[in-house]
Amino acid sequence: MTAPVLPAADDVAVRLSALVRVPTVSSRVPEEVAGARFDELVALLETLYPHVHRVLERELVSRAPDVADGRSVQFRWRGTGGEEGERHPLVLMAHYDVVAVPGLPVPVDDVEAHAPGWSHPPFAGVVRDGAVWGRGTLDDKGALVVALEAVEALVAAGWTPPRDVYLSFGHNEETAGDGARTAVARLAERGIRPWLVLDEGGAVVQGAMPGVAAPTAVVGIAEKGILDLELSTRDDGGHASTPAANGATVRLARAITRIDDHPFPPRLSEPVRALLATLADHADGPMRRVFANAGRLAPVVARAFTRLGVEPNALVRTTVAVTQLEGSPGANVLAQTARANANVRILPGETVATVVARLTRVIDDPTITLRVVSGEDPSPVSPAAGPQWELVRTALAASYPDAVLTPYVQLGASDSRRYCAISDHVYRFSPFDLTTAQRASIHGVDEHVTVAALGRGVAFTAALLEAVPAPTAAAAPRP
CATH class of the missing domain: 3.30.70.360 (Alpha-Beta Plaits)
Incomplete structure (x- = not known):
C-alpha cells in the first residue's frame, strides 16, 4: 500500500456543506418527514465517497422494506483478522438526521431560507469565516463526514484493517432510534460483539472545569x-x-x-x-x-x-x-x-x-x-482503561496532542446506547474542539464547526483506524 494522503480540511468542508444542503429533518409526525431527502443524502454519499462504496459492503437498515422515512446505512469493511476479527469489529457511528429549525417549515423546501437569529440560512451549508455553518454540522453530519473521509483515504491507499470495521449511520437518532436498534439486532443475530464502538458525544473543550487550563478531551463512558x-x-x-x-x-x-x-x-x-x-x-x-x-x-x-x-x-x-x-x-x-x-x-x-x-x-x-x-435507564459504564481506551488516547495524540483524555457521563442520549447490549466498550466522542458557544448551538442557533476542526477530526479517525490492534485470539483464515 501507499502512504494514505488525508484530504485538505477545505475540501472536507465543501463535502460537509453539500450534506448540510440536504435537509434530512427528523420528526415524530410522519407527514413532516421528507423521505426523498433521506434517499437523496444516501445517494450523495456514493458520489462523494466512491472508494468507500467500491470496497466496503453497504446495507440499508430499516424495520420494514417499505418505510418512507429514510434508511439507516451500515458499511462493512472486511479486515484481515479472520473469524475473530469478524466477530469483534470496530464500529464507528454517526447519524444523518437533524432536528428542525424553529421558524422554518417542516419539511424544508428552500435550503436558502433564513431563520430567526441565524447568521446564515440553516440549510445553505455556508462556508465562511473558517467554519461550515448550518444544522447538522455538529449534530451529527460533521462526525459522519470525518469518518468517511478517513476511510476513503485509507481505502485509496490500499490499506486494510486488521479486524472488521463497521460504519453505522442512523437515520432517525433524533426521534425513535429504530435504525440503530435494528442494526444492533442484525449484528447480534450474526454473533457479532464489537470490540469497540465510538459514537458522537464529548469533544475537546477548554475551561469547562474550574482550575483546569489544559484542553480536555471528554469521552463519554456512559450516558x-x-x-x-x-x-x-x-x-x-x-x-x-x-x-x-x-x-x-x-x-x-x-x-x-x-x-x-x-x-x-x-x-x-x-x-x-x-x-x-x-x-x-x-x-x-x-x-x-x-x-x-x-x-x-x-x-x-x-x-x-x-x-x-x-x-x-x-x-x-x-x-x-x-x-x-x-x-x-x-x-x-x-x-x-x-x-x-x-x-x-x-x-x-x-x-x-x-x-x-x-x-x-x-x-x-x-x-x-x-x-x-x-x-x-442509564447505560452501563464502559471502562476508562484497557486497550480500547488506549486506542482512543493514541488517536488523540495524533490530532490533539495537548488534550487530556478524560472520562465523563454524557448528558444527552445517543444511538450508541443500543450497542451496549452487544459491546462492553461503548464510547462517545466527537473529534472536534468546541467552544462554549458551539456546544450551545447544538439544537440551537448558528450551529457550526470550524474547518480546522474538521481536518483534525479526519486525522483522529485515520489514526484510530491505523492503530487498531489485530485480534489476540487465533483467527481462522478466510476461505
Missing part, C-alpha cells in the same frame, strides 16, 4: 438515561367566567412548581468520579486538592457543582425539564384536561422506576397522573 413523563389532571371544565378554585391548570402548575422547587439531590456518579480523578493532576491551586479528594469530599463537591453552571449541575444530578404544556383549547374555556411533558435525564445509579417514585412523592397530589411516555 444518562432518558425519560419522557406525562403529567396530567382532569376537571369538569366550563366557561371561564365562572371558574372554580383549584382547577386543572392550577393543580398542574402546582405540580410543576413542586418539581422545580425540589430538584434531585446532587451526587458524584462513577463516571464523574473518574473525571475528577483524571483531572486532579492537571488542575491548578486548591482545585487540585479538591479533585484528588473528590471521593472523600463527594457530598461537598457535588453540591459545589450545582452552582458552577448548567453543564456541571447536569453532571451531578438527575434533571427535569418541563418542555410542553397543554390546557384549554379556547381562551374563554376552562380546561377539562391539563397536561405537561417532563423530559428527565437520569443519572447513573438511578432508574426510570426510582425517578417516577420520587416525582410522585414530590408532587404529592393524587389528582395528578404520571404516565411514562418512553423511558430508558
